[in-house]
Amino acid sequence: MARFVVIGQTATASADFSLEDLAGSSGRLDVLLRCVRAALLYSHGVRRDVTVYLVLLAGPDAPRTLRFDGASAKYVRPDERPLATLAKKALGAERPVGARGFVERRHGIAVADGGLDAVVADLGPGRAFLLDESGDDIRGIADADLAGDPVFFIGDHLGVSASMRDRVLALGGRSIAVGPESLHSDDVVTLVTNELDRRRPRGAPAAGL
Amino acid sequence: MARFVVIGQTATASADFSLEDLAGSSGRLDVLLRCVRAALLYSHGVRRDVTVYLVLLAGPDAPRTLRFDGASAKYVRPDERPLATLAKKALGAERPVGARGFVERRHGIAVADGGLDAVVADLGPGRAFLLDESGDDIRGIADADLAGDPVFFIGDHLGVSASMRDRVLALGGRSIAVGPESLHSDDVVTLVTNELDRRRPRGAPAAGL
Numbered sequence: 001m002a003r004f005v006v007i008g009q010t011a012t013a014s015a016d017f018s019l020e021d022l023a024g025s026s027g028r029l030d031v032l033l034r035c036v037r038a039a040l041l042y043s044h045g046v047r048r049d050v051t052v053y054l055v056l057l058a059g060p061d062a063p064r065t066l067r068f069d070g071a072s073a074k075y076v077r078p079d080e081r082p083l084a085t086l087a088k089k090a091l092g093a094e095r096p097v098g099a100r101g102f103v104e105r106r107h108g109i110a111v112a113d114g115g116l117d118a119v120v121a122d123l124g125p126g127r128a129f130l131l132d133e134s135g136d137d138i139r140g141i142a143d144a145d146l147a148g149d150p151v152f153f154i155g156d157h158l159g160v161s162a163s164m165r166d167r168v169l170a171l172g173g174r175s176i177a178v179g180p181e182s183l184h185s186d187d188v189v190t191l192v193t194n195e196l197d198r199r200r201p202r203g204a205p206a207a208g209l
Numbered sequence: 210m211a212r213f214v215v216i217g218q219t220a221t222a223s224a225d226f227s228l229e230d231l232a233g234s235s236g237r238l239d240v241l242l243r244c245v246r247a248a249l250l251y252s253h254g255v256r257r258d259v260t261v262y263l264v265l266l267a268g269p270d271a272p273r274t275l276r277f278d279g280a281s282a283k284y285v286r287p288d289e290r291p292l293a294t295l296a297k298k299a300l301g302a303e304r305p306v307g308a309r310g311f312v313e314r315r316h317g318i319a320v321a322d323g324g325l326d327a328v329v330a331d332l333g334p335g336r337a338f339l340l341d342e343s344g345d346d347i348r349g350i351a352d353a354d355l356a357g358d359p360v361f362f363i364g365d366h367l368g369v370s371a372s373m374r375d376r377v378l379a380l381g382g383r384s385i386a387v388g389p390e391s392l393h394s395d396d397v398v399t400l401v402t403n404e405l406d407r408r409r410p411r412g413a414p415a416a417g418l
Contacts, residue, residue: 023288030288043366043391078393079232079239080289157252179403180411182252184287190399194388202389 002196003126003151004189005053005119006035009158013056013064015092022084027058031157033083034186039193040070041078047193053122054087055115063115065102066090067122073108116167126151128173130165131188135175138195145174146199152192154185211405212335212360213398214262214328215244218367222265222273224301231293236267240366242292243395248402249279250287259402262331263296264324272324274311275299276331282317325376335360337382339374340397344384347404354383355408361401363394 010027017026022033032054039052050070057063066087068076077083090105095113102110102122112118126149138146153160153168160168169175178191219236226235231242241263248261259279266272275296277285286292299314304322311319311331321327335358347355362369362377369377378384387400 020290022290023286034287037393038396041393042396043393077232078243081229081231179406180409181406183399183403184246184250184252187247187251187399187403190392190396191403194392194396194400197388197390200389 001049001051001149002039002193003051003053003123003149004035004039004192005055005116005151005153006032006156006185006189007055007116007153007160007164008032008057008156009161010058011054011056011156012059013062013091014059015088016059017084017088019081019084019088022080026084028157029054029056029084029087030080031185032056033080033087034184035154035189036068036076036083037078038186038189040068040073040076046070046073046076050193053119055119056091057115061091063113063118064091065112065115065118067102067110067112069108069110071108075107116164120171123151125149128153128168128171130160130168130173130175131155131178131192132160132165132175133177133182135177138176138178138192141176143199146196150196152189154188156185210258210260210358211248211402212260212262212332212358213244213248213401214264214325214360214362215241215365215394215398216264216325216362216369216373217241217266217365218370219267220263220265220365221268222271222300223268224297225268226293226297228290228293228297231289235293237366238263238265238293238296239289240394241265242289242296243393244363244398245277245285245292246287247395247398249277249282249285255279255282255285256402262328264328265300266324270300272322272327273300274321274324274327276311276319276321278317278319280317284316325373329380332360334358337362337377337380339369339377339382339384340364340387340401341369341374341384342386342391344386347385347387347401350385352408355405359405361398363397365394 054066102112104110263275311321313319
């Protein structure tokens with residue numbers, strides 16, 4: 001199972017953004033939502049073996065984290081507005097008293113209080129990678145290193161902050177790059193996903209089955 | 210210069226779609242607009258050496274084609290709603306009497322009557338490729354074949370129709386694939402763009418400069 005963790009430095013952790021001006025009113029939550037499409041959806045439906053975490057570090061309710069699980073996700077569409085509507089409903093739901101960790105709000109969509117700490121507590125074992133233009137080319141990473149349950153940490157439109165970089169590297173994360181240019185976060189997800197698709201043994205069950 | 214031609218079999222050629230229900234009201238024009246983001250935008254701005262054609266084959270005004278030129282594009286944002294607003298304005302503008310071919314409507318955004326014929330008349334020379342899951346892996350295509358002004362023809366959420374496939378192959382197009390899975394059109398654009406980025410000689414001007 002692949003996990004993607006997208007760190008939204010300016011993305012709101014509250015539901016009070018406008019669907020009519022998503023980018024302008026949500027601290028660029030749109031950047032993170034496009035990563036959900038890139039990670040979870042392909043032509044045949046939902047990639048059941050992928051989980052995406054959106055770490056929301058801005059606004060009065062921050063930090064909070066949205067988790068989209070491919071295994072149980074329903075109603076995830078590729079276009080931004082319905083994705084934003086799902087996020088808005090999940091973030092707006094009242095949290096049960098005494099709840100700990102991730103609480104499921106919709107099919108396959110859960111919310112936790114906390115940022116990277118909450119994600120790390122939820123992840124379990126798996127090799128960590130930090131997507132970074134100056135890292136090693138992903139095409140040169142050994143199959144064995146990308147196998148299993150890798151976790152990919154990805155920045156937003158501002159990149160990855162120095163403190164976040166230190167934390168991911170302290171988890172044993174390795175810096176990897178997907179190409180020579182600095183790309184949008186969702187393009188990075190697409191390129192990592194393609195590399196994983198290509199490494200999957202022929203005859204292995206397709207990701208969506 | 211790279212050119213992408215995305216063929217929208219159900220995408221409306223009229224401006225009468227709703228921004229509140231883009232996917233449902235436009236015949237999945239959202240699929241095509243996401244390709245514009247993937248082709249034209251990266252972290253440093255607009256890729257000036259890329260042109261995208263959206264072939265709109267549905268609705269009473271069809272066929273028509275939208276052209277987005279990276280060289281002169283302004284106000285192209287990554288989120289869907291503003292991209293849809295640009296498309297709506299361009300499609301809604303009255304066509305000058307006697308105009309032929311592509312007519313610019315906004316900075317870098319032009320409209321032509323006609324579908325693939327209008328695109329082919331506009332393209333000029335360049336090697337054609339048809340993106341197709343059963344094609345040759347793009348990673349194995351020679352640098353010389355991808356150099357110059359390649360044109361990549363890509364299907365929509367329904368794929369590429371048999372008649373469209375025959376037309377592209379009749380142009381001398383070669384079938385190529387970007388990986389083992391069937392992907393969304395914008396992911397295909399991202400993967401082709403990454404391959405071109407990787408083939409660009411080191412020290413060559415970055416795409417956006």
